[in-house]
Amino acid sequence: MLEEDAMDKSMKGRSRSLGTWLTSRIRRRMMWTPRVRRNLRSGIFFISLWIIGFLAFNLYPILASLYYSFTEYHILKPKIWIGLANYALVFEDPLFVKALSNTIYMIIFGVSLSIFLSFSCAVLLNLKIRGQSIYRVIYFLPSIVPTVAATLLFLWVLNPQMGFLHTMLGKIGIVGPDWFKDPVWAKPGLIILNLWGMGQGIVIYLSGLQDVPVSLLEAAELDGASWWQRLRYVTIPMVSPITVFLMIMGVIGMFQYFAQAYVFAAGSGQMGGILGSPLHSTLFYSVYLWTVGFMQLNLGYASALAWIMFIVIMISTVLLLRSSRRWAYY
Amino acid sequence: MSTRRLYTSITFLVLLSLLVSCAPKTATPTEEVSEPTEAVTAPTEEVVSEPPAEEPELLRVWLSWPESPDKIQAFFDGYTELTGVPVEVNSGVDYMKMIAGISGAEAPDLIVQGDMYTVSMWAMEGMIAPLDELITENEIDIDDIYDPPLSQCIHSGSFYCLPWGVDNYALYWNKDMFAEAGLDPDTPPKTLEEMLEFSDILTKTDEDGNLLQVGFIPDFPWFHTDLYLAMFGSTWQSPDGTEVWLDTPEMIAMMKWQQEFYTRYGAENVSRFLSAAGNYLGADSGFYTDKIAMLVIGEWMSGPDYLQKFRPDMDYGIAPMPYPEGFPEREGTSVLWGTCVMIPSSAANIEASAELMAWMMLPGPQVDMMIQIPNLPSSRAAAADPRWSENEDLALFIEMMNSYNAQALYMGPVTTDILMAIMEIQERAFLGGEDPEQLLREFDQTIQEKLDGILGQ
Numbered sequence: 001m002l003e004e005d006a007m008d009k010s011m012k013g014r015s016r017s018l019g020t021w022l023t024s025r026i027r028r029r030m031m032w033t034p035r036v037r038r039n040l041r042s043g044i045f046f047i048s049l050w051i052i053g054f055l056a057f058n059l060y061p062i063l064a065s066l067y068y069s070f071t072e073y074h075i076l077k078p079k080i081w082i083g084l085a086n087y088a089l090v091f092e093d094p095l096f097v098k099a100l101s102n103t104i105y106m107i108i109f110g111v112s113l114s115i116f117l118s119f120s121c122a123v124l125l126n127l128k129i130r131g132q133s134i135y136r137v138i139y140f141l142p143s144i145v146p147t148v149a150a151t152l153l154f155l156w157v158l159n160p161q162m163g164f165l166h167t168m169l170g171k172i173g174i175v176g177p178d179w180f181k182d183p184v185w186a187k188p189g190l191i192i193l194n195l196w197g198m199g200q201g202i203v204i205y206l207s208g209l210q211d212v213p214v215s216l217l218e219a220a221e222l223d224g225a226s227w228w229q230r231l232r233y234v235t236i237p238m239v240s241p242i243t244v245f246l247m248i249m250g251v252i253g254m255f256q257y258f259a260q261a262y263v264f265a266a267g268s269g270q271m272g273g274i275l276g277s278p279l280h281s282t283l284f285y286s287v288y289l290w291t292v293g294f295m296q297l298n299l300g301y302a303s304a305l306a307w308i309m310f311i312v313i314m315i316s317t318v319l320l321l322r323s324s325r326r327w328a329y330y
Numbered sequence: 331m332s333t334r335r336l337y338t339s340i341t342f343l344v345l346l347s348l349l350v351s352c353a354p355k356t357a358t359p360t361e362e363v364s365e366p367t368e369a370v371t372a373p374t375e376e377v378v379s380e381p382p383a384e385e386p387e388l389l390r391v392w393l394s395w396p397e398s399p400d401k402i403q404a405f406f407d408g409y410t411e412l413t414g415v416p417v418e419v420n421s422g423v424d425y426m427k428m429i430a431g432i433s434g435a436e437a438p439d440l441i442v443q444g445d446m447y448t449v450s451m452w453a454m455e456g457m458i459a460p461l462d463e464l465i466t467e468n469e470i471d472i473d474d475i476y477d478p479p480l481s482q483c484i485h486s487g488s489f490y491c492l493p494w495g496v497d498n499y500a501l502y503w504n505k506d507m508f509a510e511a512g513l514d515p516d517t518p519p520k521t522l523e524e525m526l527e528f529s530d531i532l533t534k535t536d537e538d539g540n541l542l543q544v545g546f547i548p549d550f551p552w553f554h555t556d557l558y559l560a561m562f563g564s565t566w567q568s569p570d571g572t573e574v575w576l577d578t579p580e581m582i583a584m585m586k587w588q589q590e591f592y593t594r595y596g597a598e599n600v601s602r603f604l605s606a607a608g609n610y611l612g613a614d615s616g617f618y619t620d621k622i623a624m625l626v627i628g629e630w631m632s633g634p635d636y637l638q639k640f641r642p643d644m645d646y647g648i649a650p651m652p653y654p655e656g657f658p659e660r661e662g663t664s665v666l667w668g669t670c671v672m673i674p675s676s677a678a679n680i681e682a683s684a685e686l687m688a689w690m691m692l693p694g695p696q697v698d699m700m701i702q703i704p705n706l707p708s709s710r711a712a713a714a715d716p717r718w719s720e721n722e723d724l725a726l727f728i729e730m731m732n733s734y735n736a737q738a739l740y741m742g743p744v745t746t747d748i749l750m751a752i753m754e755i756q757e758r759a760f761l762g763g764e765d766p767e768q769l770l771r772e773f774d775q776t777i778q779e780k781l782d783g784i785l786g787q
Contacts, residue, residue, distance in 0.1 A: 075429070
């Protein structure tokens with residue numbers, strides 16, 4: 001009885017506080033001067049084009065795809081409501097699991113390697129040496145090469161017959177793998193391609209390294225800290241927010257990884273190459289989503305896959321942010 | 331107050347212009363600005379009092395292949411000269427754009443695809459229009475069209491496409507490579523067994539066992555399971571379309587025959603070799619660079635966009651695909667594929683599209699077009715044109731097309747599933763060394779279940 005009273009009071013208290021908040025908002029709104037209102041109208045007017053674009057080309061497709069994910073949707077036919085059937089289908093779909101595991105592989109190895117090497121290069125490029133700017137430009141340049149061009153270039157670099165890497169490995173007595181046809185080596189080949197274009201990560205880390213307080217580094221040096229200790233206990237913690245940012249962007253980027261895999265499959269030699277070849281080893285989540293939606297024309301299931309991707313990305317981001325409280329220093 | 335009015339007016343104008351620009355074009359042929367016609371410029375009272383003459387609406391044709399766009403546009407200009415109806419050709423249209431175009435507000439009037447894989451699926455999805463009535467109305471002579479490619483246009487008893495051109499496949503061989511290997515350059519292999527023997531003779535390796543040149547790789551530049559299966563005396567689906575025939579003894583034997591080329595030279599070796607062998611579209615093709623001595627490919631290979639362009643000096647021969655030993659009655663067997671014409675169900679003026687399609691199917695225009703690309707005609711009357719016999723290569727393909735052994739594959743709702751399955755099976759069997767029999771049985775069962783589900787609906 002006492003508990004019920006307490007709950008009742010609590011609920012009343014909450015509704016009262018909400019009512020108070022709303023009243024205060026309305027009062028404040030009523031107190032807006034004509035000048036404020038005019039400014040608001042002008043502001044809305046100037047961003048109206050963006051608002052229209054956002055509503056028509058972002059919000060509407062997003063909400064539409066949510067609806068489609070609960071339907072059997074074929075392009076020119078009426079949609080049939082099937083509830084959660086599309087979502088249930090993923091549990092019976094071996095290719096969904098394959099696509100997800102391939103994507104997770106790329107996140108674990110591709111993203112972490114990219115972050116590690118970006119940071120290492122940034123540290124080296126931060127050293128005060130002659131020609132520092134030139135080195136920075138050289139490392140950044142590959143990241144502005146268009147994705148398709150870079151992928152086609154790497155199809156030649158990694159070519160197991162005449163590729164640059166194959167030739168270099170051959171000079172030291174190593175027979176390079178068949179990157180395009182060997183399911184074990186296809187993903188590492190794509191990771192190498194990604195590492196080549198890690199210039200943006202380097203630039204972001206470089207900016208972070210500029211912000212590491214010199215006083216902290218000097219204090220550590222005075223205390224007898226070695227170069228490694230200064231890096232481990234001062235520099236790395238100070239740039240940890242950048243690491244969090246790059247990890248989140250990397251996870252999102254890997255779930256949207258499409259163009260490289262598409263060009264890789266289409267351009268790796270013979271005609272009739274299938275997406276995800278060899279042996280589904282490059283069937284990434286976005287590639288599979290595209291195949292389901294536009295090759296099999298199963299747009300309802302493709303929409304469900306897109307929403308599952310959204311949920312997975314959201315959970316990953318939340319987990320990363322939460323875990324970063326333990327190791328990132330803001 | 332005046333500022334508010336100004337903002338309101340500008341917002342209204344912006345919204346109006348957005349609505350106008352986003353609205354689909356309707357069939358309003360008179361709204362387009364036309365060149366001043368003689369009738370309009372003539373200052374006679376009668377003409378002036380009449381409404382302006384209707385400008386025929388532009389017809390838009392989308393083609394899936396990018397080659398010879400000028401020749402194809404020139405061909406359709408012939409229709410414009412004849413009828414006054416302008417035709418705009420867009421070549422090399424991507425599959426995605428096709429789908430977006432068909433389902434969007436401004437669908438093309440005609441779609442020409444280089445293959446027929448998608449016809450059944452698009453018909454099932456309601457993306458393309460049934461043609462039965464349009465064929466009758468436009469007096470298209472169906473009896474004049476070769477049966478094998480025509481049969482691939484039928485879905486649920488109705489025509490959904492018409493074969494404009496026909497593709498046929500044969501064995502091309504490099505005579506210089508034959509002579510260098512000690513083979514008679516004018517005698518290609520007659521049987522599949524001989525093909526393997528010839529391939530061994532033509533294959534060269536370095537001291538480390540790496541392939542330097544190869545006699546034959548069955549899936550270069552792409553797979554020909556359909557043709558090889560026909561040589562083994564089967565097909566991949568029952569003629570009535572109710573059964574998937576992936577696990578037949580013929581299919582298993584055919585897959586093992588192909589696999590033999592990989593196991594004999596080493597799957598990894600072949601794979602490495604192919605990674606630098608390109609395909610037929612560029613100058614780096616293993617066939618153009620004297621690295622692959624034999625390949626199975628279509629009639630267009632001898633035309634101006636391929637061999638004549640990349641290796642005009644090559645001394646080559648063309649022969650029908652070899653048959654299995656003990657089955658000489660299968661000599662000259664070929665599987666015909668159509669270059670098909672479809673009308674999107676969302677096309678603005680389906681009647682005008684059908685009229686253009688009917689003109690494309692006439693023997694005269696067909697020969698004019700096909701002999702240039704080159705592609706084979708779907709019209710029997712066009713195939714009888716004496717111009718074909720002037721070209722020895724094309725004459726052979728026409729002869730094969732007229733053979734009683736010319737076949738077609740059944741095209742149905744699971745055709746793309748079968749194709750995808752075959753590609754995966756080949757990859758796993760040839761490169762991964764898996765047993766094709768087991769794989770064929772697995773995929774047969776899966777696709778049969780899907781087909782039963784579709785047919786049971």
